[in-house]
Amino acid sequence: MAKTRIELTVNGQAVEGLVEPRTLLIHFLREQLGLTGPHIGCDTSHCGACTVDLDGKSVKSCTLFAVQAQGSQVLTIEGLAAADGTLHVLQEGFRQMHGLQCGFCTPGMITRAYRLLQENPRPSEQEIRFGISGNLCRCTGYQNIVKAVQYAADRLAGIDVKEAAE
Ligand code: FES
Ligand code: FES
Structure with missing residues (x-):
């Protein structure tokens, strides 16, 4: 062809x-x-x-x-982490908040969350859930994925990490 x-x-x-x-x-x-x-x-x-x-x-x-x-x-x-290997704040959020289990959905989920936060830097829980509704996860029940996105949004807004992780 x-x-x-x-x-x-x-x-x-x-x-x-x-x-x-x-x-x-x-x-x-x-x-x-x-x-x-x-x-x-x-x-x-x-x-x-x-x-x-x-x-x-x-x-x-x-x-x-x-x-x-x-x-x-x-x-x-592959384009999200910094050149020196520092994780993107969303990747850090998924790590800190245990937003993955098998990890199969994770690249798509994080890439989607990246655009979500570009469009809406301070999303509510409902807006996060709606924003990732096109991405399916068979493992996590979504709760920790939502927390991971909230973590990233908080960090990007300058809120203390420990506070965000509570
Ligand atoms: S592989 Fe593209 S939506 Fe499932
Ligand atoms: S972590 Fe396994 S499918 Fe999402």
Whole structure:
């Protein structure tokens, strides 16, 4: 099948690749770029494990063709930590608040929460629950995920970490 060259920016780096028209963005990220943080948890656009940020919006990368990302800015979980390895405050929140068990949903969940906090830096518990409603977790019961996002929001607002973790 004829391939198309695409050029885009992923985690701040210019990348390019040759893709078939049917190649999904998740497959391009995982198989051509080696970014295996975004996971494939379903075939039905339901689970959100494949969530990435594309031009400032959360998208399920199993639901887009790679060619649709031509010229776009993509952020995956691999792009969140600082260059020196310091965790992003959301990653720290998931660690501190035990927001994961098996971890399968976690990259998509954190990437989604990243956009949620960009859009609404001080979300209520209800707004967090609604904001992550497109991401399914089979393990945690969501309570600690919500706490992890609240932790990150508090830290970003300058509230004392210990206070946030109580
Ligand atoms: S893999 Fe489940 S929504 Fe994309
Ligand atoms: S931590 Fe296991 S699916 Fe969410």
